[in-house]
């Protein structure tokens with residue numbers, strides 16, 4: 001049987017494109033999304049590009065344990081194995097830390113971190129039994145550097161880095177690899193959703209000028225965001241690789257930013273970010 005790949009969060013963005021690309025390359029793709037009302041477009045596109053027989057669309061909200069259990073059962077009954085798990089579902093909660101409630105923080109972590117952990121834990125027994133598997137977590141440059149206005153998102157992606165490192169070491173003896181893709185800014189719906197959230201917060205306060213600068217910066221970054229194909233190509237590279245690495249860096253300026261942060265004193269980083277915000 002072809003390699004079986006499960007992807008979370010496939011109603012749009014990376015998950016949507018990864019599903020189509022892998023299915024058309026002959027993988028058996030189980031595309032999961034939290035509402036099947038959003039599945040029509042993916043199914044139609046799969047039909048158009050001739051890969052609909054390689055794609056199964058199934059409901060799964062990564063924050064709902066019973067959804068995850070049902071999908072595990074579905075995979076066992078229909079495929080009997082899972083070769084690759086791609087933890088992609090996520091969203092970006094931005095805004096000024098002081099005004100973001102703990103409930104909102106919890107929701108961010110429930111999806112971006114605990115969702116990844118729940119889904120991974122649910123599928124690991126199958127991979128462990130097989131003594132093979134690949135887990136690909138979609139991380140971010142925000143998991144390597146914390147920028148203003150992004151603290152919940154950055155914290156969740158920093159946590160995903162630590163989780164991925166530890167998990168990789170735990171699973172190496174079972175021939176299961178864990179990789180994390182550290183992506184820069186890509187043109188998906190994540191921006192539009194994040195901006196909506198920032199927009200509704202603090203408008204007349206100490207932070208208001210700062211916030212509007214952050215907002216403008218985010219708008220500029222989103223307009224300059226790259227084509228998601230670069231991330232899709234990295235995913236394919238990992239799927240094909242015999243020995244996937246832990247980290248894959250992709251995106252404009254991402255490698256340089258990570259490198260500079262590793263060698264420069266923090267005070268210089270602060271200065272550079274401050275200047276960028278002023279400009």
Ligand SMILES: NC(=O)c1ccc[n+]([C@@H]2O[C@H](COP(=O)([O-])OP(=O)(O)OC[C@H]3O[C@@H](n4cnc5c(N)ncnc54)[C@H](OP(=O)(O)O)[C@@H]3O)[C@@H](O)[C@H]2O)c1
Pocket residue numbers: 008009010011012013014015033034035038060061062063088089090091092111115138139140141182183184185186187188189190193225
């Ligand atoms: N685009 C970038 O610049 C960028 C950069 C670095 C990392 N990333 C990461 O890439 C991943 C995909 O984001 P994207 O850019 O492709 O954005 P996107 O177009 O907004 O896609 C996010 C997907 O995650 C799904 N999702 C959110 N919460 C979920 C939940 N509780 N259960 C199941 N699915 C859920 C969304 O479903 P709904 O449609 O139902 O909301 C959507 O399908 C995220 O983890 C994000 O942090 C993105």
